Amino acid sequence: MLFTSVLAIAACLSGALGEVYLGFNSGATDDSKKAKKQADFEKEFKTAQKLQNSPGSFNSIRLYTNIQAETTDTPIEAFPAAVKTNTKLLLGLWCSGTTTIDNEISALTKAIDQYGTNFTNLVVGISVGSEDLYRVSESGIRNSAGVGQDAETIIDFIKDVRKALKDTSLSKTLIGHVDTWSAWANKSNSEVIDEVDFVGTNLFPYFEDDKGNDISNVTNVFEFALNSTEKAVGDKPVWITETGWPVSGPDFGEAKATMDNAKTYWDTVGCTLFGRQNVWWYVLRDSNPDNDAKFAVTKDLSTTPQFNLTCPAGSGAPASINTSAGNVIGVSLVGIAMPMLLAVAAWLA
Template sequence: MRTSQLLAFAAALPSTLAAYKGFNYGSSGQTESTFEAAFTSAQDLVGTSFTSARLYTMIQDTTTNTPIEAIPAAIATNTTLLFGLWASAGDADFANELAALSSAISTYGSSLTDLVAGISVGSEDIYRITPIGVESDAGTGVGPDVIIDYIGQVRSAIAGTVLADVPVGHVDTYNVWTNSSQDALIAAVDFLGVDAYPYYETTKANSIDNANATFWADYSDTTAVSTDKPVWITETGWPVSGATENEAVASVDNAQTYFSEVGCLAFADDINIWWYTLQDAGSSPSFGVVGAGSPPPTTPLYSLSC
């Protein structure tokens, strides 16, 4: 479907509550104050405001099972959270993720009621054990049977709490979701979180000219297998700098184009989306919307106006 067709479709939709619109945030080296500074900068960005945050773990960095300090930072800044529990480190580590989740519920109670958009059990765990993931040294992963078991454990942990009605899902790449071997996992989740990066799809014609069509084809393929469950965009973006991947060139101009064509359309269509990412200066490739600075600057490297 072309951009003009998608925009026409979006315009025809009935008005709904605004979707979640945020960034992905790592945990390494982060504290309550750095999370709060980042969340504030994201809300104050020139051109638009991002008011949600996706997390990969419930555990505060350098601790065993202390709840991540993004939570009090989110409460202070009225930032919604997509909780994440890391699911590829084994049963003992997942038990610590569950302990941190339960502790967070006990500690923050009703403050979490309107704060938590959902709970993701894992992130690209199945992708990492696919041939593509193994070839790219993506790291340790687990199969869908493990994720399904962990989803059941999360549902038990939140039963009867303030988070009892929060949707529980899983995040993986679009080509994992579209494999028929994931039917049982799709049946087990409340939502499908999809990660898709045309920049990395080197087996396709992946120049910026094709990126918009490629991304929305990936998204459409995922929705086609979702059995009418919501499909949330949990990661996407285009790098401002870094290596050329096949036909995909990392540049500020191309990141601007990708944001305008993919991000703005997702906003218009009220799709929950967590962009990658607010700031990662020094990384290669670098997907940061803003450059270096502490706290993160509020002037983006390219226009975020839609």
């Protein structure tokens, strides 16, 4: 009776606080640069949902583009895969290296017409661009990060998306931009912050070689980057759109890419976020052969991950699911609600 009452209270609190999204990033191609088809996306999305000892349900995917690889403006086949697997989507429009996003918008509006609300009801947000501002920054240029876009162009693209979607079922969907913490902290980009509904931030202590990025200091480096983002963007919601630690790859500053360090990062950073903030982990499977650092949580889309995903006791992460003993039902609450729940539970006892 007490357990039933606690679950009921938890459900009410969770509804009041809003859904917290937990997922992975997903590229348009595999690690050999071959275009993913619907079946590839379906397998990927199902694996994410069935990972052994997963702390909560990873049932959301962040995409970088709306366009199917090797086409001009055909909707990406991740869309029907998401419909079939009931996977929530953080959509992305690729904005770097172009003067127009008309093809991205065309692919998205075609998908709205083709799949209707079965698709649009799964969309939790739309990111216009990814790390474009970082690429044109001093550090981005120094690191040969590639072609990006300036703040004015990103703002124009955001306005283009709002205009294109105003009479569609995605008209009220939150629109944002994804970039590095350093790009958000750069005051020259403040007008982008003013234009968005949410801020997506990519946080990788592994690459912060000027901040003492040994795994033993990883929490401090992560918190510095996240706090810098939150301070810069004020009251705009901050979504953690990429974070993770490589299981293999070169040393970067004091950081070493190992399986043990990837597990430590999951435990000390990931498990303090899951169920509290929107998080899209990097990454379930690698999709960029040019990246020497490999981040994949699973190899060959096995539901048995490369390291144990069980979160430490007391981390506050949702309970593990897909365990060998069967599914364990965990209640996911934003951290501030847990003391309230425990207090009410004690009163009921």
